[in-house]
């Protein structure tokens with residue numbers, strides 16, 4: 001009797017199918033490439049020269065990436081949180097709280113905190129950036145403790161802090177509009193060769209560091225273990241609470257960075273609306289990139305891809321002239337479709 | 348009903364797991380399916396149970412060819428399957444788990460909870476099992492979960508029942524009851540396929556045996572005509588060493604001492620100590636609390652009161668990480684729930700414990716971990732393709748060896764092994780016993796938790812027998828015997844001799 005070698009796929013289609021089954025990013029990359037090709041076609045080739053076409057195409061891309069850098073950075077932290085089996089709804093409100101505090105420090109008006117201490121210029125900017133990250137760290141750690149030591153479900157705990165942080169910020173910032181020094185805006189608006197891409201560089205650098213962290217460090221792998229089987233992780237000597245607090249703390253720090261980027265981009269912040277919906281966008285990026293809401297599964301690289309897919313999709317809808325309200329619906333469709341897509345893995 | 352599987356082939360990638368296997372199971376007989384870890388037993392049964400498709404080959408029921416696309420179809424055809432690993436839903440009560448996928452509904456499609464509960468209580472009564480049908484599965488001990496699975500299969504009115512290592516977390520009395528039930532079913536004409544690595548169980552309950560080796564059927568026949576040594580030889584292909592390795596017992600100073608340890612529910616008034624070079628056993632029956640005791644000592648659960656000394660210093664262990672740092676290791680029982688991390692690969696599962704021990708500035712030393720594990724692969728005879736494959740590609744016994752490997756690599760001062768040979772084949776079991784004896788000789792203090800009296804007698808210098816959460820008595824030295832252990836385990840006392 002002749003036996004079929006089921007595992008030995010040959011030919012182009014066979015190899016493709018094998019990659020599809022074994023490499024969780026393969027499908028995501030394909031989708032992204034498809035969208036980029038579509039986007040390129042829609043942009044059209046209606047230019048005088050190839051150089052002109054390319055520069056238009058590039059500018060469009062830099063716009064896309066820059067506009068998504070903040071949420072993109074937050075989504076990286078969110079990925080760790082979701083892998084542990086948690087969720088952080090408070091990122092948008094934390095962003096506003098940190099943004100408000102940072103602006104108060106930088107304010108060049110009479111109430112400016114650092115200004116009154118006589119600290120201005122570069123030292124003030126450095127201090128503010130450090131402060132923003134520290135504030136994120138503290139808020140994130142507190143959230144983590146609430147969830148682990150306080151034993152409150154992540155959804156509930158962060159829903160609480162989400163409400164608290166936004167309303168407290170709004171209350172204290174009533175009628176107060178801090179003015180950020182122009183120089184500080186260079187942090188995000190520095191132009192190199194007529195292009196502004198600082199936020200993109202921050203995003204890229206952080207993503208690369210975190211890819212390393214998640215793949216190579218003890219904590220990075222313990223995150224997977226905790227999300228996949230918490231009891232087994234604990235019985236392997238993993239300090240489950242510390243691993244979880246670490247994930248929320250990291251997210252807090254990243255929100256601090258995103259907040260600084262936001263402040264530095266336009267110099268003001270709408271405390272009622274800034275950052276709202278970021279939590280959902282960050283979660284969507286992670287999920288589209290293959291992170292499982294049940295925990296245990298997900299990669300940083302996947303989340304970067306997920307963010308890009310959502311961003312390009314938005315851009316496409318924009319180019320197609322789809323009305324803004326409907327664009328949110330499209331986001332919902334992508335999230336659901338990607339989850340359905342990823343079912344194949346668990347089968 | 349007669350089940351025939353003819354010319355079954357199955358491969359996973361390049362790994363040819365079943366090669367031209369043909370077996371027959373008749374109604375009214377209990378047939379053993381045995382073989383080494385990774386021989387292909389579970390895979391063959393997964394094909395019969397509709398869990399996996401065969402690459403080629405046919406299944407016949409009473410001579411008619413059938414095809415099962417999923418487990419539900421196989422069940423509908425009258426084949427019930429008790430899987431090697433527990434398969435219950437933690438968030439549902441026992442009685443709903445008993446009817447998963449076959450819920451009883453009243454008119455309007457409402458779930459008929461009352462009837463389901465009654466039927467469950469009824470089968471527990473018949474099996475002589477004290478278990479509340481309304482208990483949440485999450486709160487049950489692994490042994491009870493296994494009992495629930497067995498009862499569920501029995502209740503299905505199946506013509507054929509596949510039992511893949513149903514006894515690994517049960518103690519003697521439950522095993523007896525399960526065997527009685529199996530005999531009753533057999534007499535009613537049900538065919539049973541029984542997979543086990545405990546060959547004396549096979550001798551006890553089975554009429555016929557079938558042996559798989561490297562995916563081929565290498566022997567079958569009547570159990571009455573063979574001995575356990577014969578079966579072991581069929582499985583591995585050569586004689587299995589059964590003589591005992593003796594070690595030079597050099598018991599040193601006290602390492603771990605526990606005084607008057609109490610738990611909210613599981614145990615109370617626990618006192619014991621263990622010395623360097625000593626192998627101390629803990630045994631007992633279902634509900635004796637020994638696993639809870641050691642999970643608490645390891646820092647995974649809270650104790651109410653009591654004191655613990657390590658190397659003469661009192662310690663308050665507040666987390667498992669802390670216990671590990673102090674030099675205490677605990678290999679849990681029930682690997683699927685307590686040890687296997689299904690989203691990680693084999694190497695990661697085998698090294699998670701030692702990551703922090705060998706890390707440099709928080710970065711995992713992959714080369715060192717790989718080196719350590721490669722040694723263990725040979726020593727424990729772990730059958731795998733690549734160490735970066737998912738842990739789910741390993742057979743049950745090989746997963747157990749991976750779990751064991753991660754603790755052997757950690758080299759703690761006190762190593763607690765809870766049911767360490769769960770699902771491990773005869774040859775590997777001997778190898779593991781040798782390793783344990785060797786570690787003791789090197790000066791580790793070892794605590795072995797087991798419900799197999801044989802294992803305790805074989806390994807331990809002395810053993811404490813627990814009964815309903817307290818230590819009922821101690822047996823030691825060359826006079827240890829099953830009779831004394833059983834007596835203490837059921838709450839009796841030993842007459843002073």
Ligand SMILES: Nc1ncnc2c1ncn2[C@@H]1O[C@H](COP(=O)(O)OP(=O)(O)OP(=O)(O)O)[C@@H](O)[C@H]1O
Pocket residue numbers: 359362364382383384385386387388389390391431730731739740741742743744745770772
């Ligand atoms: N899903 C899978 N993917 C790849 N390989 C697999 C898979 N399941 C099983 N195998 C391989 O098939 C072989 C047979 O496994 P199987 O589970 O049937 O062994 P077994 O006889 O039941 O062993 P044990 O006594 O340890 O339970 C093993 O080498 C195993 O690694």
Ligand SMILES: [Mg+2]
Pocket residue numbers: 388389390431511742743744
């Ligand atoms: Mg098996």
